[in-house]
Amino acid sequence: MRMWRPSIAASEGIKSKEELQQAKDKWGKNDFELPMPKFYELLKEQLVAPFFVFQFFCMLLWCLDEYMYYSLMTLLMLVIFECTVVKQRQQNMSTLLHMRRAPQPCLVYRQSKWTQVSSDELVPGDICSIGHNERDTVVPCDLLLLRGNCVVNESMLSGESVPLRKEAVGASIVNDAEQLKNLEIDDGSSMKHKRHVLYGGTKVLQHSTPSSKDSLRVSSPPDGGCVGFVLKTGFGTTQGSLMRTILYSSQRVTANNSEAMWFIVLLLNFAVAAAAFVLSQGINDPTRNQFKLFLHCVMIITSVVPPELPMELSLAVTNSLIALTKSNIFCTEPFRIPFAGRIDVCCFDKTGTLTSDELKLHGVAGLEAHVEPDKYRGKRGGELDIIAPEQLPLDTELVLAGCQSLVLLNGQVAGDPLEMTAVRNINWCLTSNEGRAQGLPSVQPSFFSDRRGEIQAVDIVHSFSFSSELKRMTTIVCVRKADNDEQDEQRVLTKGAPEVLESVFINKPSYYRRVYRHYASKGCRVLALGFRVLSGELSTDQLRCKPRDELESELTFAGFLVLDCPLKDDTKRTIRELMISKHKVTMVTGDNPLTACDVARQVGINAGYSKQPLVLTPNAESGSVEWKSIDDGSPDVEDETIPFNVDEVEKMQVQYDLCVTGEALSTLYKQQEDKCDDNAAVLEGFLAVLEKMCLCATVFARTSPQQKEHLIMAMNRCGKTTAMCGDGTNDVGALKQAHIGISIVNSSSSENTPHVVDSGRGSGSAGQSGLRNRRQAGHRSVREMQQSLSSSDDAQIVRLGDASIASPFTSKSSSIRVIKKLIRQGRCTLVTTIQMYKILGINCLITAYYLSSLFIHGVKNGDQQLTISGLSIAMFFLFLSRAKPARKLSHQRPPSGVFCMSVMVSIFGQFVIHLAFLAAALHVAQPFIEPGDPAMHPDGNFTPNVVNSIMFLMSSIMQVNTFVANYRGQPFMEGFWENKLFCRSALFNYAVLAAVISEIFTPINAMLELVAMPNQETQLVVAALMTGDTIVTLAFEYAVQMIVFVST
Template structure:
């Protein structure tokens, strides 16, 4: 008999036997310091900075926070004219405090931070004080004494409150909100060429280059200075053009303007500019073609929307009205996403009832929308903590110290030789330009720039270039299953009906089914729509509906009372009749599929019928979930065995259930989901076959041979996922699989799955009794498979060490909700894994953004769902990305080390020559710095990746023993070689020794 193992005993059981997607994080009330302009401080500052040739102005430009502290005095935020805001990455930004004039006293509620307050709370003397930080507005709240983020209606308002806004805003309310929120526009300004030129030239790198050129000209290195100046000019122009092109691309993606119809003061107004929309406006959604200019909660009707830009999912999704409730509306939550129309998405089609308009309440505008979040994530990417860059900056600091020593040494030598002060200072500063080459920090990005270009040629696009090098350190890749490892489309293998509480023998074709609940459910439980004469929707829904042979049609207005729902009916002559008339199934209301609930349902009217109140509920979803919602006597006793047999063969199984619903339509329109989805009767199983993509198995083999661990994270059934994992080689045929399951008492038990056979018993014979894995019962190699429920139990209840051991051995994670996928990725990162995630971008959004290298398979070039987007429709993009990541890392390492050694070599050479009152000539500097260094740097940068992934990964730090030893020995070799050459030269008979002054 199976004995449950407490979750705290995972060690003995396993190891010893051997969200739209959320945009970037927003701080609603970041650290702030207020300053007020001081005339005498400003006069004193500008008087002093003129003395050192304007160097102080440059420092003020580079460090605005320091400039503000020197020219202004600190004061309370309530009287500040400028504010230093510290973001989540620790960066300090100077923001100007602005004012908005709002005449008249008002009690109009607004949302700031996490609190809903009256406008009077931020209104003082008809003026509201605010600042704009990273395109978001922060209002000054006197009661808090800080500037707090101004939110729309996307947080804190109940669903019922949003429904109460159907009459729209009054003109006075709109005017005040427009003044408060500003224009509804995502406008990224494209700076003029002359502004970009000034910004580029004032970059520290080019300022250093310009100063160096001046020094070299004074030292009469005309050819070298001219060459460097020419190269710098070309570099500035190229960088300027690239920056301008990048800004133009972002502007084109972000900016859109249209005219819409809104409801204000209870009446519809058409031809309104979308830029005038404010939170609280009620938008009238047209039948099709609208590119949404805001985030809005759907109040009435249905809408079919293309969300490819946000999620990467090319299949249109159906949005249903937000049900009135006392729950707070959160558009980013999985339960409210299906009721939210996101900015930047395209309305393909709307459905409405009778003469009722499709209405949506505006909840977010401008940069506070989902699209605005995507644009901000591009403009202000989160700072990534990459050890390589930290070590590189430390190395630059070390070279700076060395340059300081060389500076002092050169001063001493030149004073000793009694050189002129001007020449002494010039030579000393020349040593600094040699020891710390200005191109050294730029060497860190060379590999990334070339890697991005190669990735783009391979149809892989990136919105976060810093993550390219992170891809080079990936040790583990997580994959979604459906649409990623397997084909998007599935084949309907057959159905297994339930008749009188028992399964029929074997599978049968859906077209052979009589008029029964299973057939009706297959024809109605979907979100399919007819767009331009073609059925469009989720691939599973399409295959299931097409398997019935039925057709969809839109009835003329007036049928079924005043409703115009989607109607499914059998083909002409199909034999589907009730009461002598052809049967018609009208889909009256839909509860869309939820990844968290793992099911969808519809309320249907079957016509003809003698009772107008007789409705039917059909529900489909994960078998385990549907089974729990059914009457026990409607579930066959052999349900687990039949389900297990189908899933172990790799089939995707959906359970279908139904129940009668005696309710008038106007009540059914408002009934809660949980009231409908209960007391169901199991109608049968729908079995679908999902084939692997052609590139899945070869890529799995390539990754495995490179020592990269592969993990599957899916919402599918556990045994189906295990079968697919074995089929694609993720789990080798010679390896065992331990399935972790949660008992009703929240204990975790473990059993061994045979290689395609039934679970083994304690005696080793085949049977159905699961086995507890104790210490010594199983020898490695083995893999763990668990579902989302077990994952949550283990994560919350087991010890840290036990949970980490499960993470190390877990290969298949099934029935995982979107937030669980993201959490798993973060947990794997916390134990030292460099994690990549590959998915379709729909339910994997959180995990894709959490991973070090998230890559979405999508037809769009930029998506908020993921840092990387691949137009390659299979996982062959993964090894390409990993190879380019490794190449970028190795290239940056190599160029950095080469530049560092080159500067050290030249520093040693010049130091020796200074000791003999000599120096390199103009043409020698030109040859070394341009011919040799430039040529090698370009060649190294152009070098592509190895054609195959190997087990050895590149180092991720410059502080490693290998790197430091290599640099140290090379430097020592340079010193020995140059001194030896000098000594050898002095021993030659023709050598005339230098006469030192001493």
């Protein structure tokens, strides 16, 4: 998409009809065109798929061998399955069609004038007007904001309901080719300058435009809207990409992959060997029909690909999707569900993930010289005391009131919970400021504030949004005094990470580090506050044009804001369960390392007081990194310093709890840059270093979004299956790199309404009451959603607003229990899939030998026998796929795949057992094989006989034993006796086979086309062989599982 950059510089939109037509021909309409195909068209597409054609060919072969009922039943089952797939596809496409918005009128700047067109006619390169109106404006495409500011709700894409402020990119950047080249707006939601981009499908809640002229060559739109440059349209937008992901994932839900193909190839080798043996025996017999011989050989080979394979693999994943959806966990990439069962490392963000968004403001510390001693809240005395919010100095109060990004929507305050808590506690409130300062709000003291007679309002003139890379935010404000005789004052207000702002304060107190480290080490969230009074009167435009670095310099220290972030109710319990189940748990946060280490100690990620925590920090003098003990600000504690050696990190983790800072990672990356100039080589070298330490450290603090992404990449390179739990805003890169990325949406309702509080609220009690009411309303809506979902057992397509562009999994619950649910469901799905492969493999091997041995002796199966056997197997697979996950996480890990050693030993061990008993049964039947008997002519019609009866009973009991022995049960899924349908089906089959061999109810024997045993001795021997196969198979599989359990 680099092609539009010169057009942005021109900033005049499309200038001619020819240019417009070329754009339309190239990009098409700005619409999600999903033509609804007819049922028979989709069915035709399914029926010509390679797998169905192959199975149809197999059924024809069985028909040629006079197995009409079996062939028709199997073919009917396949067609019904394909019809259900087609019907589901139609329903999904219909749902997606209802998600799309109808085109709306839109002002577009073409041929040097504003013209109204339909939004579906927009093309990349257009310049259009966008703003809020009564019709609940939805952004029609991805736009780069050139003029004006907007407040948008992006819950439709990310699930996050907190309103976001979008700022114009600015004429200075648009007209500067170099700055334009460095503008990062091409990589979706993870891009650096996304605050300048409006995404298609998001709602505009508020907009404002500057009153003064700028250098853009486009006149102001007649409707007073913001001016935006069209970047992408239709399915090229971020919303379109999400819709494509949803649509693709719903085409056919299956766990099919290359592993299945190689497994079938392995089985095919055995089938080919069996068919070759039959061919070599039959080709020397001149009485054999050569066509029938070839037909039998082909049937043996094709038996390794059972017709029910796609249905069985789909059932396991589909049932998991339904279960996850009922738990408010939405998935856009179903193939990842089995990966959840293999998770080795669980990474968690801290703020909003492990800790709650409901912050408690303690006050401001570090202001010993600014207030009188009798106003201290604490009893320590000195700079460590916390000053209550209602007793703060004016300068500090102005920073808390004016340095924020809150917005006012319909009389209610919406925005970041931390900023809402601060403004509410100092008894200030937001007011509308339209037309005065480009739509940025004003704050003024409420009736509860002591400042009401002193300050009239604080107008936010310009805002530099919080940046994860810079770890700070800044606003320029105009302080309007209540006394009209006093002159208004312009100030720069800044808040951010204490270690980042330390260098910009001109009056940094000597106790600066000691204070913030003291509170950070107690798990508090600490922000440094600063301000600067601007000398001289500068216009609003002049202030906006000043570089950020210039404004954020020579600040006056205004204290440390100290907040408590309480842990979520179930954080400790969930982390403990994950660690008991031997999952590596790591915290990856952008917060202070001292705070992160204390929270890690509270939740159990760190060992606590049994291990000393060490922090990897850069050494400014040497340009390297070193390990340092935690400096909590206590004057009597000496710092312990240990030189950094990447090869010693693994040994150090035994004695210390290791914490790695983002600054240390930046230093290590710079060391690689000094070695070579190639970016790819630098990243490769950095990841090689990170690989050796990523699994040894328990906490990564003050990390940027890119560093989080690199960390997950390093863990993946270590061969680990990773899960990342975070929010869909700052952790996008890490969520996408992880095998299982879970975006936790802190939304209180299914409607994704903005996080708001009453703007008139002044007291804390009212605030707590409002929070309780929102939680109760949220719980009600979640219960209603669960009730509606539980009434349906169909896998529904994920809707926009449920899915997130940030990750394949989105949880509507703010609890981290989602990771436990996902691991349990993933293990159940993984084990169920492996069980199916094992059962299919063993059955195919048995069938290959069984068919070949029968064909050699001129014995065939009956049509009814194969039909009933096929129905029985289909029922077993259905009940097997409906197994529920175990309630507790076990430290034992499921097999990683089909080619795991334990799985292969189990498959071939059981096959050898079954083969031995089949050979014994064939030996028992040998006396009854009469070559001259017409019932045993290899090319004749089927006639029931003793050999067929004995071999059918043995193959039937082996099929039941294969299902029962390979049902994994605890500790990954509900046990055999708990899965009622599966258990009862197995017992029913055992009872029927017992009745058949004992011949106590002969109509069953007749239905199965079986003859009576020739004598009681043969009957007892066959019964003993059936019992022996059952006991030995179950005992062998139990022994294999016990060996696996002991080894893990």
